Amino acid sequence: MNGRFITFEGIDGAGKSTHVEWYVERLRSRGVDVVQTREPGGSALAESLRELLLHRTMAMQTELLLMFAARADHLERLIRPALSAGQWVVCDRFTDSTYAYQGGGRGASLERIAWLEAWVHGGFQPDRSYLFDLAPPLAAQRRTSARAPDRFESEDIAFFERVRQGYLARVRADPERFVTLEGERAIPEIRVILEEDIAELCNS
Ligand SMILES: Nc1ncnc2c1ncn2[C@@H]1O[C@H](COP(=O)(O)OP(=O)(O)OP(=O)(O)O)[C@@H](O)[C@H]1O
Ligand SMILES: [Mg+2]
Known part of the structure; x- marks a missing residue:
């Protein structure tokens, strides 16, 4: 019996973290055994790579490869074993973020990302992905965290506009997998x- 793999996507400040814990609790209230995780990170090695990715200056190629290096470990040690055990996995960011940030934002070749994705995932994809879609200026206003912004959060509005378009292209490429949520609501x-979508997932 395989669990479901569910991802939350969107630019920084779009609302992912606001809903993810609530979402997990709603699943648990229906008796679903859920593991909550995030990317980059989610396993011990991947969390170490997260520290580098968020705070160290690096070439775009290094950033892209470290994202997939972290993901390979996360998949191997946490995501696949949990799904095989019948647990559901809810993940704050996954490979759509790589297409949007390293592809759309930084300009890495989408073909290269697709090649890395095929290598690291095989055919594996989320069963459901939620895109929190929000205009970058509004998302920037909402990012009022007390801590200093990380390397991605420090990018300008034009960067986040490209990231947003990168996500919307992902939705167009795979509309069945996505539910797009208007972040300004x-x-x-x-x-x-x-x-409503939880009810549909639980009944299908
Ligand atoms: N629908 C909403 N209306 C108004 N404010 C919201 C809404 N959703 C989230 N917020 C607020 O916006 C801020 C950013 O939201 P959140 O931390 O969930 O974003 P995020 O997508 O997780 O960002 P990051 O990628 O940086 O982690 C929070 O202060 C949150 O309370
Ligand atoms: Mg968050």
Whole structure:
């Protein structure tokens, strides 16, 4: 019996973390055994790579390869074993973020990303992905965290506009997998849509 793999996507400040714990609790209330995780990170090695990725200056190629290096470990040690054991896995960011940030944002070749994806994932894809779509200026206003911005959060509006377009291209390429949520809507309105989708996932 395989679990489901569910990912939360969107630019920094779009609302992923606001909903992910609530979402996991809603699944648990229905009796689903859920593991909550995130990228980059999620396994011990991948969390070490996350520190480098968020804070160290590096070439775009290094960034892209470290993202997939972290993902390979996360898949091997956490995601695949949990799914094989019948658990559901809810992940804050996954490979769509690589297409959007390293592809759209930094200009890495999408063909190269697809090649790395095929190598690291095989045919594996999320069963459901939520895209929190929000205009970059509004997302920037919402990012009022007390800590200093990381290497991605420090990028300008034009970067996040390219990232947003990168995500929207992912939705066009695989519309069945995605539910797009308008990030400017009120939190309870977004949760109504998520709750409906949870019901659909649990009944299919
Ligand atoms: N629908 C909403 N309406 C108003 N404010 C919101 C909404 N969703 C989230 N916020 C607020 O926006 C801020 C950023 O949201 P959140 O941390 O969930 O973004 P994120 O997508 O996880 O960003 P990051 O990628 O940087 O982790 C938070 O302060 C949150 O309370
Ligand atoms: Mg977050």
